[in-house]
Amino acid sequence: MDAHQAAELAARNSYGRLIAYLAARSQDIGAAEDALGDAFLAALKTWSESNIPENPEAWLLVTARNRLIDTARRSQVQNLALHVLAESVLEDQSGRALEDVAFPDNRLKLLFVCAHPAIDTSLHTPLMLQTVLGLNAAQIASAFLVAPATMGQRLVRAKAKIRDAGIGFELPTVEELPLRLSAVLEAIYVAYTTGWETVAGSDPGYRGLTTEAIWLARLCVQLMPAEPEARGLLALMLYCEARSEARCDDLGGYVPLLQQDMTLWSQPMIDEAEWELAHAATFKQLGRFQLEAAIQSLHAQRMVTQQIDWHALALLYEGLIQLSPTLGALVSYAAAIVETQGLDRGLQLLETLPPEGVKNYQPYWALKAHLLKWLGHQSAAQQAYSRAIGLTENSAIREFLLAQSFRLDA
Structure with a gap:
C-alpha cells in the first residue's frame, strides 16, 4: 500500500x-x-x-x-x-x-450538535453528512437534488453559525434529545443510502459508509432505547444490508431485487431486523422508518413464501406517503401498483408527479422506461432509458440499464 x-x-x-x-x-x-x-x-x-x-x-x-x-x-x-x-x-x-493512545468516538455527539435549533433545519442533515460522515458538497447536493455550489455555500454559512453563536459541543439535555433525533436519523439514513448505492459499483471507497451508518444507528438506540424510530431505522438498514451479497453477480453486474439469489441473503441480519422492528412496534408510535422497515420485511418474507404480497406492499407505501411523501416513496408506490392494478395505472401515477421534481430523479426515469417498454411504446421508452442512464452515477446500474435499452432496440 x-x-x-x-x-x-x-x-x-x-x-x-x-x-x-x-x-x-x-x-x-x-x-x-x-x-x-x-x-x-x-x-x-x-x-x-x-x-x-x-x-x-x-x-x-x-x-x-x-x-x-x-x-x-x-x-x-x-x-x-x-x-x-x-x-x-x-x-x-x-x-x-x-x-x-486511542481516543473516544465523539461522532454521535457531533451529530446532535449539528442538529442545534439555532441552525437552519434544512441544513441539519447536510451539515452532518459533511462534518461527521465525510461526504463532499457535490455528493450531498446530489442527494438533495441541488447544485453543488449552492450546497457548498449553505454549509459554509452553517459552520459559521456554529462558530459565531458559540454553540457548545455537548450532548443536549434529555428533554432536548428527541427534538434533534429526527435530523440525526435522517443524516444516518442518507449516509447509508449513499454507501448502499455504490455497493454494486466500482468505487469501494464509500462501501464503509453502510457499516458506519449502521454503527451510528446502534449508538442512537443505545442512547435512546425508548425511541421507536431509532429502532425502525436500524431495522431498515439491517434488512437492506442483509441483501448486499446478492446485489452483484459473479462478474460484478447489478442484480435487481426480484432476481436476487435469496440463499445469499444474511439470515442473522434479517432476524435482528425483525426483532428491532417488533420491539419498535411495542411503543405504538408509528413513524417513517418503521414503515420503510416493514416494507423491507415483506421482501424478506419471500425467503419463506417464495412470493410477495403486493397488495400489502401497496398499502404500506400508501401509509408511508401519508407520513413522508418523498419522491422515492411515490415512485415505489407506482411500482407496487403496477403489480396490483396494471401497467397503465402505474404509468398514470408516475405522470401525476411534478415534472420539476422528477426531472433529475433517476429511479423515476428507470421505472418509466420499463413501463413504457412493457406497454409497447418503444420510442418513448428509449428516451426514458437515455434519461435514466444519463442520471446514473453507479457503473453497474448504468450497464444494466444500457442492456435493457439495447434489448429494446433489438
Whole structure:
C-alpha cells in the first residue's frame, strides 16, 4: 500500500471520528476541517518519503491537533480551546507516545450538535453528512437534488453559525434529545443510502459508509432505547444490508431485487431486523422508518413464501406517503401498483408527479422506461432509458440499464 492509498483508507475509516474529536476541543468545525486537511496533505508527503505509520489515524490526529495549536497561537488566541488542545487527554500521565493512545468516538455527539435549533433545519442533515460522515458538497447536493455550489455555500454559512453563536459541543439535555433525533436519523439514513448505492459499483471507497451508518444507528438506540424510530431505522438498514451479497453477480453486474439469489441473503441480519422492528412496534408510535422497515420485511418474507404480497406492499407505501411523501416513496408506490392494478395505472401515477421534481430523479426515469417498454411504446421508452442512464452515477446500474435499452432496440 502506498502513501496515497493509506491516506485514502484513513480518510474513509477515520474522518468522522477525527473531525468530531478535534471540533469538540477547538469549538470550531471549520478550523478542525482545515487542520485535518493540512494533516492529510502532510501525510501524503511524509508517508511517501518514509514509512507509513503503524497507526495512521493517530498520526493524523496529532498532526491536525498541532496545526490547530499553531493557528491559535499565531492569532494570539489564548483561550480555553487552546488550553484544552494543548493539555489534551492524549498526553496522559504515563507519558505514552501520542501515536499509541486511542481516543473516544465523539461522532454521535457531533451529530446532535449539528442538529442545534439555532441552525437552519434544512441544513441539519447536510451539515452532518459533511462534518461527521465525510461526504463532499457535490455528493450531498446530489442527494438533495441541488447544485453543488449552492450546497457548498449553505454549509459554509452553517459552520459559521456554529462558530459565531458559540454553540457548545455537548450532548443536549434529555428533554432536548428527541427534538434533534429526527435530523440525526435522517443524516444516518442518507449516509447509508449513499454507501448502499455504490455497493454494486466500482468505487469501494464509500462501501464503509453502510457499516458506519449502521454503527451510528446502534449508538442512537443505545442512547435512546425508548425511541421507536431509532429502532425502525436500524431495522431498515439491517434488512437492506442483509441483501448486499446478492446485489452483484459473479462478474460484478447489478442484480435487481426480484432476481436476487435469496440463499445469499444474511439470515442473522434479517432476524435482528425483525426483532428491532417488533420491539419498535411495542411503543405504538408509528413513524417513517418503521414503515420503510416493514416494507423491507415483506421482501424478506419471500425467503419463506417464495412470493410477495403486493397488495400489502401497496398499502404500506400508501401509509408511508401519508407520513413522508418523498419522491422515492411515490415512485415505489407506482411500482407496487403496477403489480396490483396494471401497467397503465402505474404509468398514470408516475405522470401525476411534478415534472420539476422528477426531472433529475433517476429511479423515476428507470421505472418509466420499463413501463413504457412493457406497454409497447418503444420510442418513448428509449428516451426514458437515455434519461435514466444519463442520471446514473453507479457503473453497474448504468450497464444494466444500457442492456435493457439495447434489448429494446433489438
